[in-house]
Amino acid sequence: MSGRELSVVEIQERVRAELGRLADVVEPLGSLFAEAGEEISLVGGPVRDIMLGRLQQDLDLTTSARPDVTERLLRDWAGTTWDMGRAFGTIGCRKGPWTIEVTTYRADDYAPDSRKPAVAFGDSLTGDLRRRDFSVNSMALRLVPGEVDAELVDPYGGLVDLAHRTLRTPGPAEMSFSDDPLRMMRAARFAAQLGFEVAPEVVEAMTAMSDRIEIVSAERVRDELVKLVCAPEPRRGLRLLVESGLAERVLPELPALALERDEHHRHKDVYEHTLTVLDQAIALEDRLPGGGPDFVARFAALMHDVGKPRTRRFTDDGTVTFHHHDVVGAKLTRKRMRELRFPTDVTDAVSHLVELHLRFHGYGSGEWTDSAVRRYVRDAGPELDRLHVLTRADCTTRNRRKAERLRRTYDELEERIARLREQEQLESIRPDLDGNRIMQVLGIGPGPEVGRAYRWLLDLRLENGPMEAAEAEAALKDWWATQR
Incomplete structure (x- = not known):
């Protein structure tokens, strides 16, 4: 805009x-x-x-x-x-x-x-x-x-302000934001929706009065944040939230990404990387079944690295690690979204994507077995298409050769998923025997043993692919003998 x-x-x-x-x-x-x-x-x-x-x-x-x-x-x-x-x-x-x-x-x-x-x-x-x-x-x-x-x-x-694409308050900005502090969030949202600049005196008032946002309900803040993230230019609005200090009050995980960089610059600027991933996720939304804007995919892109500040470590040789930042980030994301009163299903979807966003990097150059591909699909569940978008968007390297190699490798993974999906109905993978048949084969009644057997059969199905009923029954009996 x-x-x-x-x-x-x-x-x-x-x-x-x-x-x-x-x-x-x-x-x-x-x-x-x-x-x-x-x-x-x-x-x-x-x-x-x-x-x-x-x-x-x-x-x-x-x-x-x-x-x-x-x-x-x-x-x-x-x-x-x-x-x-x-x-x-x-x-x-x-x-x-x-x-x-x-x-x-x-x-x-x-x-x-x-x-x-x-x-x-x-x-x-x-x-x-x-x-x-x-x-x-x-x-x-x-x-x-x-x-x-x-x-x-x-x-x-x-x-005149509209002709100049500028956001200004009708009266003094301090008075306007004192009356309704949510207007500070709306300034960032309109900047993202309309592509307007915010007048310097308005930014100054937002910065001076950012603590006033704390009297606004979490639900109201959440609604403005959703509109901002789903706008055509969310980067513009998010920058304003960070620079004014509002983000410290409503989404502190975002400014926390602006880590102090070590003197040798041995890790990326995580804040700038995150905004770039968000931009790239938006550009890939046409891959999603409903197109865009897609809040879950965008917010997952925004939150995918929020675990890095908590997990950053410098090794003896000066390199930087962020081990388990995916798991930590998922917990932080869930906590923040609960505080902002997001619906449980939205919170679950975004947190799940944050937790899975590194999974592809274990794929290497395509060495995964069919079993590993099945587990990737099973673990992603209904968020698989969004995980494809997030994983592709997370490549921000300027090394063209490396970027092209990652793209080709992920293309190959998606092709393998498509082939297995066609052969095995991956989205509805279940054990080859249901609970009733498990009880009949093992001669047991309802109880926790049935659940254990069901989970073992599911792992077997993921590992080997579909099995004939007789083959599955024989395998189940062998496993049950070892349990007893």
Whole structure:
């Protein structure tokens, strides 16, 4: 998304084109609210996105009308409304392809120890715009009754900031971040989503006030982090989190990767390496079944080396080792994701990938047996495609010959997996005998011995591939004799 600055004329042309596409919304809503003696305007993110040529199907509007009036007017126009946001003055509806939310002008008041405002309705559009996070989100297009045209209301210079691709707060940044510290995270997220630069005074306020983020709930921080990581340019936002000190509060494992390098530079800059792995994982997302953005793959790339600071050791000859950083990193990842209240399945998937990210390097030049390949697939489970992406992305060497050798070796491994998958249905590998047959063959009832036998048969299946039932039964009896 980052790129050249935009001209005001170019922005105006986009606005006219998008308003024409919105004619079925802006014309009737402008007339409907005007006839009721109320103002209504497109506001915030949709206005910004109209100017950037990236408008989606969700529209936010603001109005002088109180919620009861808004609800009545929208019901007359759209037929069906919802009011889950009524306490905040928001009434929603659908019209054609558009999801529409209309909110009464707000003039909220924030307590110093909370980011949750005391909701108060305002009486002016300008006052409503002032309470918003950034100037590019503090513009409105006031709907003109019965017309496609709209009047731009921009009291805080959002148009110029958008043209210059800059994030700035409508008022003093310190006041904005004091009111709602989550806006500091949003600055990093919007930088990553839009490719914008953050104004120096905003970065300065973020740095000075980074400790304020601690009053924000873990769930809110998590949601912003997910949006940042899934943005087109997460590196930009992550750098801002680290440089402002916010990362120390919300994801301390990331700045910890900026290890002091030994005087002979005998190990890579782990922080820069990690950001490069993230970039390369994003570039490989088209290999994943759903494409991208894929949070699990990206966050695993971001966290894959977080065990290195804890495991770094200097040997007698001055070289550096990070033994078992995969296992340590998986534990640290799980701990951090639990603290950020990630769902268990997401936490399990990311931690599992971090723990497995070095497994391929035991493959050498392709000496693995079929048994080892089966175990690689079995251990990866449903994360196999993401593990392919992470392993390939983790190659950041500048040595072209080495990089090409690693690529060819992993190509070969994937080809072997594909062949075995076709022959043996690798994803559903099970022992050649089920629990009932195990009990029949051994003459035993339910109990822990059945589980032991099942696991032994599974290892046998992984080692030798599929077996005929009679062969498996004979092997089971031989094994059982040694156990008794």
